[in-house]
Amino acid sequence: MATKREITKQKAREYDRASKKEKGRILDELAATMGWSRANARRQLKAAGKRKGPASAVKRKPRPRTYGYDTLKVLQLVWTLSGEPCGKYLAPIMADMLESLERFGELKPVEDRLNDHVRGQLVAMSAATIDRLLKPAKDARYPDAVSSTRPGPLLRSEIPVRQALDEMEQRPGFLEIDLVAHCGHSLEGEFAYTLTATDVFTGWTENIAIKNRAHKWVVQAMTTVAKRLPYPMAGLDCDNGGEFINHALVGWAAERTLFMTRSRPHESNDNAHVEQKNGDIVRKSAFRYRYDTPAELSLLNELWGYVNLRKNLFLPTKKANGWRTTRSGRSTRTYDAPKTPFQRVIDSGVLSAQKIAQIEDLRRNTNPAGLTRNIVRLQQELIKAAKTKTLAFRNRVS
Template structure:
């Protein structure tokens, strides 16, 4: 006897509401959306951002209990396609590397906020030639709290200026800094800056990106997701990116969940795998750490209570639209020119070989 198909658990109204929440939340994975649904849904209801006709006790209950795997399955048809691929422009700073302690993937995890990893993302488009905007990403290893700032270029003067501003933004004291081996970080000026603040300064091993896994992940999840892979090289684009990052920092740190590797475990065949804690927002992790003053806790709570995350997403989207409008044609023209140059060079090599 043929088995009767099981009916749908999640109806059309629940799906439409889920897509709406997912878009307003910045399109996170199902695992992280499920972990923050109890934050997003009450906030969106409070600010009347959801379709009132679809939001019933039944659909509300379904949204609050849907699993991450089911969210990914339901949202699969609506996900974005692939994006452009960026370039890496890290150049080593070998002369000072021996002065800075090496920090490796798997080293003991930090037990309190304040030790951060830093990296630069290049907004060069298809070529590293010329001057273009860089984004400095700074991520706290313990809480996942992340700050971004766009720089005119990769000169160490801009890196130090941005690090100073980011230090002031962090809700906790900065105690340590870990970077890759790029010359924008491994230089006398930044070493002095860290020394003046009595910061513990470490570096990763060359060509070992896992040593900076926390910030490397944010380069893709935060910078590329929000600023894309276009070429930015004007003052207007620089200003827009910094306006964008001020909005992103609130949504990311207050409303976006992350997981943290806390241990290892072995399978029955002896293979080791990471063990992660439950997804929580950096805001929740910072509060739980107990290192904040009462004034700082009140300040963060005020920001959280006053923020309409849906309006935040609309503002982010508006700036992204302006940035795309400014950079798309320029990036396409440069891409075409680079492609022609490569084709001509290949043709010249064939001619010389023959």
Template sequence: MAARREITKKFAREYVRADKHAKGEILDGLVAATGWTRDHARRAIRSANARTGPAGRQPRKPRERKYSYDALVVLQEVWRLSGQPSGKYLAAVMDDTLERLVRFGELGKVGPRVTDLVLDELRSMSAATIDRYLKPHKDAAYPVALSGTKPSHILRSSIPQRTAMDAPLTVPGFLELDTVAHCGHTLKGEHLWTLNATDPVIGWTMMRTVRNKAFVHVHEGLNWIAKHAPVPIAGMDFDNGSEFLNWSVIAWADNRDIPLTRGRPYQHNDNAHIEQRNGDWIRRHAFRYRYETDAEMTLLNELWDLVMARKNHLLPCVKATGWTATGSGRKKRIYDTPRTPYQRLLDNGILDAKTKTRLEHEHAKLNPARITRRINQIQQQLIELASARTQGTRPAA
């Protein structure tokens, strides 16, 4: 964009002094250089000739607020109670979220501002508008996490690779798995780990915190995932960590007729779905503190139950469906319409009657604000426990 502005400024000097025929040639050259339409190129030249100094230093006219201040205040509360999603995802579930918050009476904090007109304004907001209005209230600064993956020295050659360039999955049930270390600033010593599994087709994700990466604990986590998966497990894909690439895990999968694949070493794109879940689901909610005790493991597993209810049932996600070429020749991913993993699961029609009834019953009872309040309470307890460990004390149970 800056290069286009400089080219336009250069053409503007010649455009002022040129005759009608020369002006047409200048416009043709600008259109060819920038890809603009002829009308837009003409307006850009006139604007560039009128300004002084670089375009980046020109004062911009403040954009008038399209929506009322009451709508902004209520939007902030809705965003907070729904788990602070991005505008793209909040806009996709705004109707359902507002209906639940009003039905459960959770907008009392901003109750005097909630009117039919304000609710209609919220429903009509675009994703970009939501992000722009909420920008002052977002804090996306997170430190870089430590990686706890240790390469396995066995079985690499016996487990087939699955890369990012392979054909995309189309049937639910194939899981990507990874472990996340709750180690704080050092991997030394004993600390808790969270086993994370996601289905790239529908986005359904399950998490379970275990004592460490010994098979007796990983086995417990795998059994929990297999029991709570909404559809039968059709396959599993791991990174090259030793907690997965070992004889015990291979035997566990063989006994259940679950095929295994692995990504390429040090290629996170091969496991892009689970890597995204590690950051957005685990790091964002449990932070990067060190957790070691049974009490902390109990809190984390309760936290994951709430996060799974919110993310799997109430908040949408998108899925890449293909590639397209931009005007400049770059490849760009195409994504489908945002939908919740629960909606994708129903759309797929793979659920048995018993599981479908159970999930529908769970879905109907979910209160976004109640989930958020309990998540905040657990997070505050985790912060206090981590702070007590740093100070060498332990708070009362």
């Protein structure tokens, strides 16, 4: 823009002194150089002739703020009570979340700020604007962990490989599964794990904390996941860890006529759905501390009950639905509109009318802010329990 202004300023001086024929030539030349129409070129020359001093000295008048302090404070509270989702997931549920929080009386701290103008701004706010306004709060509110995955060569040849480029599942029931270690910064000794199971089609996610990654605990956790799902399980996809590639889990799947696949070694994108949940749910909710006692295991499972309920009923996700070719010829993923796992399950048509009524009643009678308060309470208990071990490890290392 500065270059355009300089060129236009120079041409404006020449334009003022030129004859009618020369003015036409200048307009044609400027329109071809800048990509403007002749009418716009004429307007730009006229404006440049009135400007004082060099083009670099021209200062644009700052645009007035669109969103005021009241809107920001209400947005921060809604974001906190809904579980701190990013803008692209908060924007689609803003109207429903405001309605739910008001119905349960959770917006009383900002009720004097929440007028019709603020409400309209919140509902119309784009995802990018939400992220931009919340960035200072996120920065003010907010160590790498080690991996415990070990290869399981047993039965590997009998389980087919599923790749990231394979076709997406078109019905609910196919789950990607993975384990996350709660080892802190050391793999020494025994510590808890969280099994994450997420449905590729609906995004419905269940988490179960287990004592260790022994085969019997993994099978027991998968049995619990199968009971909690609102629809039948159809298949499993896992990585190449020995906790999954074993006779116990393969036999469990065979008994239930579930087909089982595995990812390629060292290709985490083959399990992209569950890997995303590992970060968004497990690490975000339970952090990276060490949990290795029965009390901490109990706290984790209580935490996952509230986290899964909030995630499945209230927080939307996007789902890859195909590919498109960009203007440069590259292929890129396309995604559908954000929907909650609850909405995707209802829209799938696999539930009976009785089951639909049961889940809808559960959502209607669940206070999202109450879920968040319970999650924060349990997180504080976990942090308190892990504090002594974390300090002891730091002192030993130092």
